Amino acid sequence: MVTLQLDQVGAYYGKTLTVSEISTPVLKGGEIVAVIGPNAAGKSTLFKRVAGLLKGPGHIRLEGSAKGKRAISYMPQDSSANAVLTVYESILLARKQGQSWSVRDDDLRLIDHIMEALDIRDLSFRDLGALSGGQRQLVSIAQTLAREPDVIIMDEPTSALDLHRQMEVLAFMRKQAKQRGMIVMIAIHDLNQALRFADKTLIIAKGRMVACGLSGDIITADMLRDVYRVEARIERCSRDLSHVIVDGNLAV
Numbered sequence: 001m002v003t004l005q006l007d008q009v010g011a012y013y014g015k016t017l018t019v020s021e022i023s024t025p026v027l028k029g030g031e032i033v034a035v036i037g038p039n040a041a042g043k044s045t046l047f048k049r050v051a052g053l054l055k056g057p058g059h060i061r062l063e064g065s066a067k068g069k070r071a072i073s074y075m076p077q078d079s080s081a082n083a084v085l086t087v088y089e090s091i092l093l094a095r096k097q098g099q100s101w102s103v104r105d106d107d108l109r110l111i112d113h114i115m116e117a118l119d120i121r122d123l124s125f126r127d128l129g130a131l132s133g134g135q136r137q138l139v140s141i142a143q144t145l146a147r148e149p150d151v152i153i154m155d156e157p158t159s160a161l162d163l164h165r166q167m168e169v170l171a172f173m174r175k176q177a178k179q180r181g182m183i184v185m186i187a188i189h190d191l192n193q194a195l196r197f198a199d200k201t202l203i204i205a206k207g208r209m210v211a212c213g214l215s216g217d218i219i220t221a222d223m224l225r226d227v228y229r230v231e232a233r234i235e236r237c238s239r240d241l242s243h244v245i246v247d248g249n250l251a252v
């Protein structure tokens with residue numbers, strides 16, 4: 001089984017240590033981990049560090065993976081594309097990057113399965129540059145999944161999606177994580193989606209870790225007051241799901 005643990009991880013932009021001392025318990029294959037926190041907290045910076053794009057102190061311990069450089073796949077927040085490729089070509093390219101260029105039946109089957117699940121088959125022959133923001137985001141998700149990594153790091157992957165698509169994508173990511181034994185880290189602002197889809201949550205504020213643990217244990221009214229400066233309640237709905245209900249901002 002693949003495991004990932006962050007131990008006192010930090011990240012530099014130039015000489016500035018923007019994120020520091022982030023530690024997690026051992027994250028196991030199959031787990032979805034939401035990374036939450038206010039704007040500019042350091043979520044994207046942490047993701048770039050885990051993806052190997054930034055330097056910094058601490059240790060990122062990835063064990064049980066046989067995929068070398070292809071073990072971690074990172075989907076950045078900005079998924080704009082200038083390449084003159086069709087949607088299908090771009091997903092195939094993502095799958096074959098760093099591998100042999102011969103295309104096998106199982107490559108095509110996997111791409112079909114992902115496009116079907118994300119309901120983007122009708123976009124196959126459209127140019128990447130001629131997509132809506134939400135469509136572009138769905139294609140980025142498909143590219144990330146087509147790499148079949150052991151760890152997926154997605155920076156706000158559902159920010160441009162309508163409610164139906166958000167549910168579809170998060171449910172699919174959860175199913176894929178469980179079936180393939182992947183660890184999926186998702187930066188997300190919708191705390192109700194974190195409560196619903198993430199096994200664990202990592203909370204970051206001002207470049208430091210506030211907490212990391214079971215989503216239901218650490219998304220609390222006290223945390224929302226301290227970290228987000230809002231007055232809120234966590235209540236159970238009739239389907240027994242926990243929901244954040246925000247009553248208003250705290251008076252400054």
Ligand SMILES: Nc1ncnc2c1ncn2[C@@H]1O[C@H](COP(=O)(O)OP(=O)(O)OP(=O)(O)O)[C@@H](O)[C@H]1O
Pocket residue numbers: 013018037038039040041042043044045046
């Ligand atoms: N390339 C960069 N060089 C220097 N500082 C940067 C760079 N990118 C981001 N920062 C700074 O690092 C801090 C953390 O930014 P980051 O993008 O990680 O936050 P975030 O939690 O992902 O925010 P958001 O929710 O707004 O996307 C911010 O103060 C930001 O201004």
